[in-house]
Amino acid sequence: MSRIPTLTFLREQLRRTRQARGLSQEQLGKLINYSSSQVSAVETGERPVPPDYLARVDRVLDTGGLFGTMLELIRFHAAPDWFRPWEENEREAVALRWYDPTVIPGLLQTEGYARAMLGTVGELTAEEVEARVVARLARQAVLAADPRPHLVAVLEEHTLRRQVGDRAVMREQLQHLLAVGTEPNVQVRVVPADTPWHIGLHGPFILARLASGAELAHLDNQLRGQTVDGPNDIAALERRWETVAGEALPRRQSARLIEEVVKTWT
Template sequence: MTTVVSTAALIREQLWRSRLAAGLTQEEYGKRAHYSPSMVSAVELGQTAPNEAYLIRADEVLDTGGLLVSLRELGRRDGEPVWFRPWLEVERVATQLRCFGATMIPGLLQTADYARAVFRLDLGLTADRVEELVAARLERQTILDREHPPQLTAVIDEAALQRFAEGCAEVLAEQLRHLVACARRPHIRVHVLPQGVGLHAGLFGPFILGRTADGSWLGFLDNQTGGTAVDDIFEVATLLGRWESLRSDALPRQQSIDLLEEIVKPWI
């Protein structure tokens, strides 16, 4: 049987092998590449996804001829499901992103372990395919680490933050701590829609909105079997209206952070 290796795993292995071939320890490599040893270790262990800047620098320091950046581009194209790829292009050029998470944390803010747990719910996915999807999700998030990242605002239903249960409590606790860290970044806003709101516009389902450089808005709708990009002016207007309703019902930024910290406190 042929073993399928995810692109992310291939990049990690190539980074490790190239560093060893250069005769460098993680600390020595970190000094040359201007990254901390802990960052180098996290990347090689798969705990942190290397962004484009990291791989460009690695190609330079390790003299790999652009191989690592090329592998990243290959993984970017192949990792995500076909139906999601058009929306990825929207995200990459968007100046603003707005997303509503009804039942789970939005993908742009997920940790690797949380994403892995979500993908494993699909029993039709092999372990290798799950890892491919996790790697693609982390790669997708690198738009938030660019020099000029999009302004991301997320509204998340409180119910999605309370899914602590045996076997997944640590994963969710880590995810909530990650949300707090994200919410404190200058270009990211996280707002919690409290359960006390009752019926709200988000009950129609999760969605994402992206604004491009020319000022136009596009949308994306999630469903059980995939997703649909929305560019019809009237449908986009409907989503924008629902977004405004959800945003007005959600807690302010600092109150949302306080609530996140309160929810996760028993699990620290």
Template structure:
């Protein structure tokens, strides 16, 4: 498993907590709805760590969520090296500015939408898809902390309307989620209408994060991963492009009406 040092810590803590509770692997397995052999496989590292299993283990052992919290750290440790600097910047951000020409930004995706987007990569097995979905949803916790960052997202109208009949249920849920998000004072979503045929943002998605020190860091996505941008000149270019993209988008009220109109058009 990626993030192996933390994963090993989880297995060690699980075994310690089980033994302290004076439970055999069979007894513990019955409580968490796993077999004794499955519990043994988890503790020995022969079976991947499972969120459901660790959640039940936390409940049975009364850990206060210790094991699932450690799993989140393991998943973060297991992220590609190119992504870790951005995860840190995102986690510590006071402000976030996000533009994506083809997708709903990850921080605002529903579970079903995220799963559909990630599953589109047919090189990923089901376990890897679920792992990536879980990590994406965990990242959204930054928007629910006591002092969350101010998030401004710009989305193309075409992204909202990209839904055939089989995908409209997922998309309706996703747009409803966006409307719920913008009810929170620190989140705003602005839509670039379809009649804006071209603008500088169409060159690709990017996100900006402003830290405690007032400095900005950027992140660029591409087919092979992404790049964290921290050079002053490059960041200045991204900030200028953000201002250009934002100027093309509708105000919040009009964006809200457009999102509702898109859903109405499907009914």
């Protein structure tokens, strides 16, 4: 099944299932704690389908997890072939260390930021952008898994100041970083803009430790990403992580810096 029909089919089934139960958008919204306008926006495609929305619909309408299963299918089709193995590793990880010198890490992106960023990829149609936004938001559920993985994300201050989307998108994104950074399993740390050039600026990378004890890493380039697990590669990336983490401000100081940058996007 292709990406676009899968996403369209999901929306159609949400609407048809609601109508078959004799519920208006307002009535369903009250049952799942969403507004009628939000229900309408999901069904018409004006906004991505939040994973939590599907979980609530499955529970309230007693669908046996139908819509959650459809979301997994969408995730599978939306992800590039080369990324699917890393998604599995991400789900199994007990600890993630993520450095990106250019953008907010995908697990911490808001809907608006993800859409604006993916929209700049000229090879993607609007429907494909929508599917990837849905998939990216769904990936974020890993941060609330049981047990929760520990995530440390190191960003560059320049990333907080580089506009993606409009000013409202940036303000919302930075406010989200502040909110998620208060979770006990998430640390958001920032490398100040006046930090001299360091080796981490060569490119983004993610280090993952699985429950089995295996250590893996993910590297991105302009065309695709790759997973590496060779001991020498992991050791080299560990050293680079120590460098970027050493340059980053501590958690609370990073939050104060983000708070200051939020004000510039008002």
